[in-house]
Amino acid sequence: MNGRLLRSAEVESWLVDSGYQTAQVLTPAQFADASGTPAYEIVRLEAVAQQVAASGTDAAGYAERFTAALAAATRDAVGLKSIVAYRYGLDFDPARPSAAEVRDAAGRWLRALDGDPGTRLEDPVLLRHCIWTGVDTGLPLQFHVGMGDTDLRLHRADPSLMHDFMLATQSSGTSIMLLHCYPHHRQAAILSLIFPHVYMDVGEALNYVGARAPVILAEALEVTPFHKILYSSDAFGLAELHYLGAACFRRDLAKVTGQFVADGVWSAADAARVGQLIGSENARRVYRLP
Numbered sequence: 001m002n003g004r005l006l007r008s009a010e011v012e013s014w015l016v017d018s019g020y021q022t023a024q025v026l027t028p029a030q031f032a033d034a035s036g037t038p039a040y041e042i043v044r045l046e047a048v049a050q051q052v053a054a055s056g057t058d059a060a061g062y063a064e065r066f067t068a069a070l071a072a073a074t075r076d077a078v079g080l081k082s083i084v085a086y087r088y089g090l091d092f093d094p095a096r097p098s099a100a101e102v103r104d105a106a107g108r109w110l111r112a113l114d115g116d117p118g119t120r121l122e123d124p125v126l127l128r129h130c131i132w133t134g135v136d137t138g139l140p141l142q143f144h145v146g147m148g149d150t151d152l153r154l155h156r157a158d159p160s161l162m163h164d165f166m167l168a169t170q171s172s173g174t175s176i177m178l179l180h181c182y183p184h185h186r187q188a189a190i191l192s193l194i195f196p197h198v199y200m201d202v203g204e205a206l207n208y209v210g211a212r213a214p215v216i217l218a219e220a221l222e223v224t225p226f227h228k229i230l231y232s233s234d235a236f237g238l239a240e241l242h243y244l245g246a247a248c249f250r251r252d253l254a255k256v257t258g259q260f261v262a263d264g265v266w267s268a269a270d271a272a273r274v275g276q277l278i279g280s281e282n283a284r285r286v287y288r289l290p
Contacts, residue, residue, distance in 0.1 A: 003239075005033060015283070018041050028040060042077065042080065044083065053109060058110070062110070070237040081141075087121060088273075092124055135172050137174075140174070145200075147182055159184055160184070163191070180204035185202050186220075189219075189223045199230060207269070217252050217253060224277070
């Protein structure tokens with residue numbers, strides 16, 4: 001049944017975040033086998049940091065070990081993800097931390113782990129170190145933005161708080177991907193308009209807003225360049241969610257662009273072209289998919 005649902009979603013390629021409840025869900029390779037279509041890994045930065053901290057490193061060697069571990073983890077990956085919005089907030093200092101700052105922060109975290117092995121990575125210096133090491137890889141770097149679980153503070157998950165970080169990274173060659181974004185999707189749209197390396201989606205929101213989903217999607221399209229917005233489902237775990245994410249997105253996008261055509265402001269060819277960009281071509285280009 002899982003394979004049937006995944007195949008029925010008619011998704012050409014899957015980008016799979018492997019950093020959450022890894023032992024309970026399919027690996028990207030298993031996902032590809034079940035769906036019959038390629039699946040590519042998105043590596044979660046904070047998960048790699050947790051692995052490094054648990055590996056027996058000391059504070060002096062932490063930064064080097066993290067760089068090596070990230071290089072190994074991303075050997076076959078197409079992108080990275082940060083959940084700094086959950087662990088601190090998007091109002092983090094945009095500057096790259098110094099080696100001394102990273103060493104001292106690693107020492108504090110490692111000592112905390114000695115007392116409680118479940119201590120999460122929440123130190124803002126180490127989170128910034130994760131992010132900047134990710135930028136250095138050149139892989140597209142995703143950030144969870146907007147609504148989330150109870151350990152996220154919504155006012156600190158506003159992507160406009162990252163404006164100075166966008167300025168600091170705009171010449172890096174690394175694409176910044178703002179995921180989900182609601183209710184800050186208009187801020188994300190503006191950032192994707194003014195910064196050449198910033199992209200966005202509203203995947204998670206569409207799963208929650210019910211009949212209003214086409215309205216949210218239309219709002220995201222108000223100023224977002226058509227080559228800067230991507231489809232996403234935010235599906236996790238259940239094959240049904242992957243199927244519904246794809247089916248409902250197609251329905252909602254068709255309703256939005258179909259109204260533009262009915263109003264005479266777009267041609268049918270315009271609607272088809274934008275649908276191709278959002279549905280697949282933007283992802284192929286940014287994530288450098290075959």
